[in-house]
Amino acid sequence: MTTPPDLPARLRLACDSCGETYDAWRWRCACGEPLDFAADPTPSAATPDDADLDYRDGLWAFDDFLPTEPRASLGEGMTPLVDAAEWEASFKLEYVFPSGSFKDRGATTMLSLASELGVERVVEDSSGNAGAAVATYAARAGIDAEIYVPASVKPSKVRAIERAGAKPVRIEGSRQAVTDACVEAVEADDAWYASHAWNPAFFAGTATVAYEIAAQRDWSVPDAVVTPLGHGTLFLGAYRGFRALYEAGWTDRMPELYGAQAAGYSPIADARHHTADETNDVADGIQILDPVREAEIHEALDATGGDAIALSADAVEDELDRLHRHGFYTEPTCAVAPAALRELRLSGVLDRDADVVVPLTGSGLKS
Numbered sequence: 001m002t003t004p005p006d007l008p009a010r011l012r013l014a015c016d017s018c019g020e021t022y023d024a025w026r027w028r029c030a031c032g033e034p035l036d037f038a039a040d041p042t043p044s045a046a047t048p049d050d051a052d053l054d055y056r057d058g059l060w061a062f063d064d065f066l067p068t069e070p071r072a073s074l075g076e077g078m079t080p081l082v083d084a085a086e087w088e089a090s091f092k093l094e095y096v097f098p099s100g101s102f103k104d105r106g107a108t109t110m111l112s113l114a115s116e117l118g119v120e121r122v123v124e125d126s127s128g129n130a131g132a133a134v135a136t137y138a139a140r141a142g143i144d145a146e147i148y149v150p151a152s153v154k155p156s157k158v159r160a161i162e163r164a165g166a167k168p169v170r171i172e173g174s175r176q177a178v179t180d181a182c183v184e185a186v187e188a189d190d191a192w193y194a195s196h197a198w199n200p201a202f203f204a205g206t207a208t209v210a211y212e213i214a215a216q217r218d219w220s221v222p223d224a225v226v227t228p229l230g231h232g233t234l235f236l237g238a239y240r241g242f243r244a245l246y247e248a249g250w251t252d253r254m255p256e257l258y259g260a261q262a263a264g265y266s267p268i269a270d271a272r273h274h275t276a277d278e279t280n281d282v283a284d285g286i287q288i289l290d291p292v293r294e295a296e297i298h299e300a301l302d303a304t305g306g307d308a309i310a311l312s313a314d315a316v317e318d319e320l321d322r323l324h325r326h327g328f329y330t331e332p333t334c335a336v337a338p339a340a341l342r343e344l345r346l347s348g349v350l351d352r353d354a355d356v357v358v359p360l361t362g363s364g365l366k367s
Contacts, residue, residue, distance in 0.1 A: 010067060011113075013200070014038035016296075025117060027186070027193040034292055036200045040244065041065050048219050048250050055215070059105060059208040065244055067204050072111040072141035074098040077208060081216040081357070086326055087338055088345075089356040090222070092213060094234075095330055099160065100363035102234050103133035105209060106202030110194055111137035113201040119143060122194035125182035127175060127285050128157035129362055130196040130233075135166035138194070145194070148182035150175060154284075156366045175287050197231040197292040206237025207244065213357055214245055221251050223355040226337045226344070229259030229268060229308055230286030232297045234359060239300035255357075257300055258350075259308040260340035262286050262333075266310035268297055275310040282313040282320075285333030285362065307349065315339045329364040337361070 006023050013022040014036060015029035021038055029035050043064035045051035053061045059077025060070045076097050084091045094102035114122055121144040124134045131147035138145035145166035161168045171178045186193045196202045214221060227235045238257060245251040261269050264279030265287040291297060301307060319339035320332050337358045344350040
């Protein structure tokens with residue numbers, strides 16, 4: 001890995017847990033916790049009306065909030081926000097990204113940063129979508145990529161990785177076993193860990209979902225946003241994005257944030273209240289038992305007045321059928337969020353007339 005000895009001030013890193021700071025790139029703190037940029041970029045414009053926003057630039061229209069330039073871009077972003085009358089909500093169609101999932105938001109910023117730092121090879125671990133996104137944007141940047149995936153990963157996702165020129169490494173065992181093997185490889189040869197769970201540039205990219213939602217609603221904020229929740233890359237991106245808008249004075253409040261987990265893989269929901277004793281293997285994209293940024297996820301839920309709930313396989317399968325029947329051709333994991341919205345309304349947590357946005361995160365073409 002080739003990186004400069006010192007990072008520019010905008011890329012310096014800090015650990016929220018122990019307070020340590022770093023002037024050279026590393027993927028985690030010496031204390032073992034994740035790192036973030038020491039200072040988040042802030043817009044110079046006092047209001048969005050004063051900002052020079054060209055939505056033809058996609059998510060890079062919000063470059064004042066981003067840590068790097070678009071060195072690895074495929075025109076991603078500004079995904080449609082459409083009415084979903086059956087759900088009494090709006091759907092953000094994240095599955096129309098170049099690689100077929102919202103993970104392109106983080107991949108474009110992370111691989112753009114890798115390119116800026118002169119990185120020649122990246123390593124990532126993924127259940128499929130993040131791997132395909134990293135492989136795609138690494139190809140765009142001219143960077144070699146190695147993607148560790150479960151042996152049971154869907155063939156369509158492996159093909160997406162291979163056809164982008166990246167090398168898939170299949171690992172037997174649990175999703176955690178895949179991460180462990182990848183981290184071992186990273187530490188063995190000092191590879192640049194392009195991790196969607198650890199890398200702060202990835203979360204800077206996923207935060208753009210909030211900027212887009214606000215912009216598409218003429219800078220009004222919904223009452224609530226419901227997302228799938230595994231490692232929390234989109235959930236935390238939404239939290240950071242809406243917080244950045246509020247702190248910049250571009251919006252006047254934060255939405256409640258709700259995370260939808262798969263039963264049996266629901267550590268956040270389990271920690272907050274009793275969940276059913278069952279296992280949901282349908283939503284394979286969020287089978288995460290030990291989220292890297294678990295403390296931050298709970299902080300976001302508490303700060304916004306939201307919650308996390310666990311969904312059964314039957315609930316997800318029913319919701320997936322309903323999505324397909326209404327023209328939303330998504331993959332199974334994507335259905336946990338609208339299924340969660342249905343349960344939140346039935347339980348009275350969300351009022352029937354609550355103004356809700358639900359991102360649909362992955363394409364059914366990769367199922």
